[in-house]
Amino acid sequence: MTAGVELPALLQLIQEKVQFVTHTHLIIGHQQWDEFNILERYQRVLKRSPVLFREVPHKYIAAYLRMTPATLSRIKKS
Secondary structure (H helix, E strand, O other), rough: HHHOHHHHHHHHHHHHHHHHHHHHHHHHHOOHHHHOOOHHHHHHHHHHHHOOOOOHHHHHHHHHHHOOHHHHHHHHOO
């Protein structure tokens, strides 16, 4: 593989992304995130599906919520 990425690692990454998208659409539904500020987006996801925060890498959750992983981390700490 190019750039030193092994096939099993790449397949795992793809599987994680698919799992996250499937979970969010089934549990949360398709939201118009522009209607909510970043804190509201985080709170809605956390309330509706706290299991996502245990099972899905936070970088994918942050991307879905349209924020950086650093912003998600700061919100979680507050």
